[in-house]
Amino acid sequence: MSAGQDNETFLRKLEAAGYRARDPAILQPASVFLDLSGEDMRGRLLLTSDGAREYCLRPEFTIPLSLAYLASPEAGEPAALCACGPVFRLGAGAKPEFIQAGLENFGRADREAADAEILALALETAGPGPWRVRMGDASLVSALLEKLELPAVWLRRIHAGLAKGQALGEIFNPRRDHSDHSGVLAALDGADKAGARALVEDLLKIADISALGGRTANEIAERFLEQAELRSSAGLDAAKRGLLEQFFAISGQPDQASAQLRALFAAAQLDLTVEMNAFDQRLNFLAARGIDLNTLEYSAGFARNLDYYTGFVFEASKGGDPVIGGGRYDRLLSTLGAKEDIPAVGAAIWMERL
Incomplete structure (x- = not known):
């Protein structure tokens, strides 16, 4: 046939x-x-x-x-x-x-x-x-995530990690970024979010980058901001993390x-x-x-x-x-x-x- x-x-x-x-x-x-x-x-x-x-x-x-x-x-x-x-x-x-x-x-x-x-x-x-x-x-x-009132950065990370098939340890313990752009992340720590997003988008425009890997300049800026927030985050509350580990098991x-x-x-x-x-x-x-x-x-x-x-x-x-x-x-x-x-x-x- x-x-x-x-x-x-x-x-x-x-x-x-x-x-x-x-x-x-x-x-x-x-x-x-x-x-x-x-x-x-x-x-x-x-x-x-x-x-x-x-x-x-x-x-x-x-x-x-x-x-x-x-x-x-x-x-x-x-x-x-x-x-x-x-x-x-x-x-x-x-x-x-x-x-x-x-x-x-x-x-x-x-x-x-x-x-x-x-x-x-x-x-x-x-x-x-x-x-x-x-x-x-x-x-x-x-x-469940809504009931636990997790910070937005962790909501995004958990959803994205599950979609990628990441192990829970990798989702809950993000690796610190030591690549060449770690200086940018350090500069964004604690910065006003709107101003930080504008800064990253301006840097991309200066470099004549409108999209990369299918992501727009705004999406790339959001990724930088998320990584900066994770760098400065103390991590998930222990009780909430324990509950999520039981749930996902x-x-x-x-x-x-x-x-x-x-x-x-x-x-x-x-x-x-x-x-x-x-x-x-x-x-x-x-x-x-x-x-x-x-x-x-x-x-x-x-x-x-x-x-x-x-x-x-x-x-x-x-x-x-x-x-x-x-x-x-x-x-x-x-x-x-x-x-x-x-x-x-x-x-x-x-x-x-x-």
């Missing part, structure tokens, strides 16, 4: 499940991916320019299908879209072009049921297992993990009832879709390396690299132009890894 026939087979399966096929343009405005994707994706874009605007070859389907949804008469209402075709990313030792299928579900208020549908449909479409499915919950992590069968999470939050006198009820409801919907919960692996520290995920996240592999990956991204649509947040969840299937 040819690649084109494979693509059509996948699309027919998804269309039979109620997902309408779209074919987003291969050439996409680069700014949206530079602004909204994680560092890993930004560094792998294939970029070009017409002299006035910067473009990239589409690196994935979530953002293009989200833009197609917002441009449709159904924007704000429940809708399901899918696509299958080539996507383009640079990567060490990997082809820059490969085939991917994407399925995205928009506008559904029954979030946990939609989460279960996306994972179950992706597994059904990709074919029989055995699958190893890992899952996490970015909304539960965010709710929880992993295993999801029902058992749920019991451990509830016990931890109760002992710490933290009210995360709403988030835990949603967690358990999602498990019920997954079971109702025929997924054996004993085959799933929950990890409190599991995250995916795209900045727009806000809730349920997952990856499914079959003996090697991930074949399926996805999650919930409720705030992405408002960032792309919607008047308010719109519930959304989706998945990608790497066709050539099947």
Whole structure:
């Protein structure tokens, strides 16, 4: 069977499940991916320019299908879209072009049921297992961090570290910067934040640097300020750090993990009832879709390396690299132009890894 026939087979399966096929343009405005994707994706874009605007070859389907949804008469209402075709990313030792299928579900208020549908449909479409499915919950992590009232610099560091797959020790004990720019960091220690940001941006402009590694001058300035704040920080409160270490150590069968999470939050006198009820409801919907919960692996520290995920996240592999990956991204649509947040969840299937 040819690649084109494979693509059509996948699309027919998804269309039979109620997902309408779209074919987003291969050439996409680069700014949206530079602004909204994680560092890993930004560094792998294939970029070009017409002299006035910067473009990239589409690196994935979530953002293009989200833009197609917002441009449709159904924007704000429940809708399901899918696509299958080539996507383009640079990567060490990997082809820059490969085939991917994407399925995205928009506008559904029954979030946990939609989460279960996306994972179950992706597994059904990709074919029989055995699958190893890992899952996490970015909304539960965010709710816990908010309850602990951590400084903003630590919120950013923890979220970024999880997305990069860093060990907790590396996240909680940042290495002091002894590189050539440590003098700049020392100069920024304790400085007025607005003035310090302006100073760094001015230095970059003097050096004629508008972007570096996919980051804008403002983002580079923010990174310098964050590193300066970490240099002068006394570190995390010991009690809060201990609680986070216990939380991120929880992993295993999801029902058992749920019991451990509830016990931890109760002992710490933290009210995360709403988030835990949603967690358990999602498990019920997954079971109702025929997924054996004993085959799933929950990890409190599991995250995916795209900045727009806000809730349920997952990856499914079959003996090697991930074949399926996805999650919930409720705030992405408002960032792309919607008047308010719109519930959304989706998945990608790497066709050539099947």
